[in-house]
Amino acid sequence: MTFSVRKVSNRSVDSPILTIITAVSAGLLAAILISGAVIVVKLRALAREFTAAPSEGELSPLALLTQAVASQFAETLFLRVRQQIGGTQAAITRQEKAISQESVGAAIEDQSPLFSMLLDLMPPNVKKRVTGNPAAAMALIGMLGNPGSLGGKKGANVRSNDGGKSSKQFSMEM
Numbered sequence: 001m002t003f004s005v006r007k008v009s010n011r012s013v014d015s016p017i018l019t020i021i022t023a024v025s026a027g028l029l030a031a032i033l034i035s036g037a038v039i040v041v042k043l044r045a046l047a048r049e050f051t052a053a054p055s056e057g058e059l060s061p062l063a064l065l066t067q068a069v070a071s072q073f074a075e076t077l078f079l080r081v082r083q084q085i086g087g088t089q090a091a092i093t094r095q096e097k098a099i100s101q102e103s104v105g106a107a108i109e110d111q112s113p114l115f116s117m118l119l120d121l122m123p124p125n126v127k128k129r130v131t132g133n134p135a136a137a138m139a140l141i142g143m144l145g146n147p148g149s150l151g152g153k154k155g156a157n158v159r160s161n162d163g164g165k166s167s168k169q170f171s172m173e174m
Helices: 016-051 061-111 113-121 124-132 134-144
Strands: 157-159 167-169
Touching: 016 061, 061 113, 061 124, 061 134, 113 124, 113 134, 124 134
Parallel strands: none
Antiparallel strands: 157 167
16 A cells, blocks of 8 residues: 655745744744743742741741641631530520429419419519529419418418517408
8 A cells, every 4th residue: 555645736835924924833832832831940939939948947838828727717617616506505505494484384383373373464574584483483472372362371370579479360361
């Protein structure tokens, strides 16, 4: 098998325009290659300067930058975790407080239906304060006494300051 080259046209390939275009293209290609080599050399020098420590005891600028970014990341992560835990703790506390208030409300109703009715007539913030403090609620129930009386038991003995020598019966009924 033999190959033969066939002549396409009778014109000469040595035209001056083609020579100029070829020379300009070769010059541009050389300039791009040279400038690319210079850029690579400068980037390598900059990378060495950025990664090399200025002296024995000091950190390189890259190490300082990495340390600052890592510190900022760790601080942000810590704050995020702290917020999540704090939110969870707050939700648990709210739920425990609500359960406690419900149980105190049920205990108040069991102990004194009169006090429970009075508490239902109070504004919500007063009711919340009373049910939020079980000791205060029980003290108030103790002040009311039995459901049918105010201020204590029916016919309670009230003693004077004379050492108990005189005794009077008081009955405070509704």
